[in-house]
Amino acid sequence: ATIYWMDGIARMGDELSKGLPKTEKEAMAYMAEKRPAIEQKYRPHIANAGRGITLGMKYGIEKIPAIVINQESVIYGLTDVNEAIAHFQKVKQAQLEKS
Numbered sequence: 741a742t743i744y745w746m747d748g749i750a751r752m753g754d755e756l757s758k759g760l761p762k763t764e765k766e767a768m769a770y771m772a773e774k775r776p777a778i779e780q781k782y783r784p785h786i787a788n789a790g791r792g793i794t795l796g797m798k799y800g801i802e803k804i805p806a807i808v809i810n811q812e813s814v815i816y817g818l819t820d821v822n823e824a825i826a827h828f829q830k831v832k833q834a835q836l837e838k839s
Contacts, residue, residue, distance in 0.1 A: 741821050744792025746804055748785050 745751060756778065760767045771778070795801075799808050807815045807824040813831075815824040 743821075744795060745785070745789055746792040746796050746801070748789030748792065752782050752785055752789075 761770055799814055805819045809828045813828055815827055818824045
């Protein structure tokens with residue numbers, strides 16, 4: 741399973757904000773000094789969030805949390821992948837039994 745954090749950019753912003761100095765001038769100096777390290781640390785997170793947003797649009801994700809299974813079904817409200825898979829299998833089995 742691959743996990744995409746569609747809210748990853750917001751999470752990153754929240755995390756960065758926690759460590760910023762109080763004044764704008766100090767915060768700007770801090771960001772200028774730490775920029776290379778910050779970019780290196782967060783580049784994978786930004787890529788993950790971007791891919792998640794792109795896939796979310798492809799699958800018609802309307803809200804989060806959402807888990808996409810087999811590129812065909814969206815399970816909303818669950819964060820546990822195993823629980824979502826069990827739900828998916830249960831629904832599939834019920835559909836098979838009806839037909």
